[in-house]
Amino acid sequence: MEEKIGFIGLGTMGKPMAKNLLKAGYTLTVFNRSTFKAAELKELGAVVAESPKEVGSRSQVTILMVSDTPEVEEILTGKDGVLAGVHPGSVIIVMSTILPSASRRLAQVIKTYGCEMLDAPVLGSRRAAVNATLTIVVGGEKAVYERCYGIFQVLGRQVFYMGPQGMGLYTKLCNNLISGVVMQAVSEALLFGQKAGLDLQELIKVIIQGGDRTLTMEAKGPSLLARNFDTHFPLKHMYKDLWLISTAAGELGLALPVTTLVRELFGVAKVAGLGEKDFSGVIMIMEKLAGTRLKEG
């Protein structure tokens, strides 16, 4: 018999992921802080719980897809949190991008309830969540991972077991370190090229076809020239992730000077009101510093 699943956090990513679990035939109980976001899931057959505690009590596997570390902690350990209702033997899967050390600490707390935890953050944005083509990177005990593998297969196209608790999150943070720093590099290269008088369409073509071939230039170069900042991955999440990376590196006694500088630029962009825009919007801060805008083309 398939496990009963609980799903908490029906935002940009969580809602389509929960829908995919329903479509696959799982029995689903959902909860979201803003209750209106659960209405569509209810129509599709989900039970809408009144609290995370109720989700825990109705589920054998509870998935969290909320924003950040404090929210995950509150939803698990708060007065009406998942742990107040959970049955021994249940699994809690945190798919949010949070601090790896917090994931390890929470896993210890969860063990005292006779339950297990996996961290399973995702690579890919909303479109991949809708199309169930996410890449899922998992940390935790291998046997628990194997128990949950069928669920991951419904949500994503590629699933990687990365090792003990926290390792899924470290993997995700390494990936986003590259995405953030390369986004900044792409912004600088385009402004540099424009200042030098290059044809930016040609420059992008050369870099994609015969040069550095970064995925970020391929995906973001043309949309930057079109001044299209429609959100694929929001800038506020990139800033959060860069902050998580600096904090996690600090815990390991490691300095990441370039990442830290790029984090600050994303921080300035967020303060400037660009948090809900795509993370490529960081170029607008570079344009201010350069005293020029990318020409549309």
Ligand code: NAP
């Ligand atoms: P989102 O659209 O902002 O949704 C966040 C969810 O968290 C909402 O359901 C929100 O509830 C809930 N939440 C926030 N604070 C809460 C609190 N204090 N108590 C209870 N619920 C709370 O975020 P998202 O884009 O789906 O991202 C979710 C996670 O996935 C993040 O960790 C993000 O870094 C990661 N991620 C996102 C993407 C992406 O492209 N968006 C890609 C990969 C990974 P309300 O509806 O009430 O606000």
